[in-house]
Amino acid sequence: MSAALSSTRLEVPGWIRRLPWLALLALLLVYPLLATPFWTVQIGAQTLFMGVIALSLMFLAGYGGMVSLAQMTVAGVAGYMSAIFGVASADLGLGWPWWLSLPLSLLIAVAFAALVGWISSRTEGIHTIMITLAIAVAFFYFARQNYAIFNGFNGFAGLEPPALFGVDWRAPLPFYYLSLGVAAFGYGLVWYLSRATFGLGIQAIRDNPRRMRALGFNVTLHRVMAHATAGLLAALGGLLLVWFNGRISPGTVGVDPVINILVIAVLGGLLHPIGPFLGALLFVLLQNFAIDLVAPERFRLVIGGVFLLIVLCSPDGIIGLWRHYRHRLLPSRREW
């Protein structure tokens, strides 16, 4: 379409367009060699795995039109299962080997996500938000009050990644690269799916479910599968989260963390898979450094204020801002 419009438009070669992405990749790879362990893990790795959990929400909301607040819950289910089946302190877990407990945890979390998807498949818009929020809160209270399986308020401590290939994966550099690998996998998966038949079907269902039903697509099955795929991403992020904290307790899946994932996804933007990671970076920086900017009693105001500011000025988040200024800065009118 654009080629027929103007002959004076600058033609940007493919490799130059990819340059920013290659630069980003290079920066991500060498980042831990430049930064301190705190910046590598608490900022860098945390951004990556929180971004993965928010990516699962972005996949459902951006491409599927289903805003599910249960993504942190799915992550929590994976974390809890890894503690219950695996090794935890005070001999609380069953102590199964990692090659059994980890895949089982992922499987249970994906099944749980599919269940959430099936429950919410008939709802739209605000009702999806409400029902997934209800599921999230119900799981939080259940985990807090159940001592037989979930060990109630105390949860599980001493959770560590398995020492594969003799590497301590919780050490700063290995943990960062592990998170980077999972984030790259998640990003690649969402990017690929968005162009594959399944992803296109999901987006079409977002736009007009009735027409898709008339065309013979099984809308409910598509939605459930979308939730399951997002559930896999959230589950992977959840495992990294419990390894990062070394523990899991009901506070990990409470209302605050659940809403935080929504904040991260919206901050970054729901238009492109890079959005959740940008949102996670901003959120993690604010969470850690807002207390240094203002009085300790008021630092939550900064976090809320930034969120409010971005949502008011750019409903599409950081990506929206980028796109808005991009076409003013760069000559090519081709959509990114």
Add this chain to the structure above:
Amino acid sequence: MMKFRTTLLSLALGAGLGWSAAQAQDDTIRIGALATLEGAFAVLGEDSMRGVELALRQHDYMAGGKKIELIKASSNASPDSAIQAARKLVEQDGVDILIGPLSGSEGLAVKDYAKDHPGVTFVNGTSAAQDTTLRDPAPNFFRFTTDGAQWQAGLGTYAFEEKGYERVITIAEDYSFPYTQVLGFMLEFCQAGGEVLDKFWVPIGNKDYSSIVASIPFDVDAIYVALGGADAVNFLSQYQQAGGFAPMIAGSITVDQTVLSTKGQRANYIVGTPSAGPIADSWDDPEWQAYVAAYKAAFPDAFPSPSLFNHGYYVSTLAVLESLDAVGGDLSDNHAALREHMATTTFETPTGPVRLDENRQAVADIFLTEVAEAEDGTLHNRVVKVIPQVDQALNLPRDEFLALGPVSRDNPDCAGLRR
């Protein structure tokens, strides 16, 4: 606006990347203070920070000949948030000494974290779960405040013998610190011959107590309430609105200044409530009065009297500063001289002498109190009795105390405690 954010972001990134941790100059000692500045315990956390600041002001922010730099961090009473904040203080801000946390379960998590960081000295704030020091203690974790069970020393006996309460029920939040408080109360109460009919456990931040109020049996002599902060205020107003008339026995933070100074407290119900804890608002001891006067002068907009949380953080900071003075600010060899001094010295505090036992747990005086109304209408705790130098085993033989097992919702059991 976009520029502001870009600048902010790049500043933060640049500052962080170029700045490695623990670059403290030789003449500055960095102290990190960790308290709950978010959530249901936010008001308690604010008073805690005031306690740290009061102690530092009295020392002019100097100790051992070096300047003290204070860095604050916030948590929300969940172990995850406490670890995140501790990690930031230790790894990013490079603190030498960390004072905190405030809440019981946070203390257990920070103790585990302390074991991985032997180069930093961890001093407790007010977290009062028993197992932080009783079982599996960390060699670099020092607790100058007494634990939740110690705080209730004398209360069970007083309730049974002096007040004549024989049948009670307990209402407390569902986590480690209230379990410890209930243990401290039940140990004496059940051994004296009292009976605990039922135990109610509520989540922190619970707003609706109607189901509990409805379940309280009619024939109880008193209700033992060990809720804190906003939870205590909510329960008391709902209980009074429902026409509840059973007298109360209060846990240490249930009739703390943070609750008593809430607007709208019905004085006629709460006056006379017995409690026990590490402080008593209206003690006539000159050291205590001087501390209260200093608090009022430094923070005119705060509570009429310092809260238990202010006191805990104040005493802990005081012990740190005096120890730094004693060792001349020497932090070499993983703070060996400092830790040795803290572990072996008896400190004079506004509430009497405090020393540490072999698990680095405080042994201190406990105050048996009753709520009273002052002439100006404000409520405070008046001293009934001072119980001297209570240790972590509540002056029982240590192995007998340890044999009771870790506290939980079901442990202790009244029948099991009676001889």
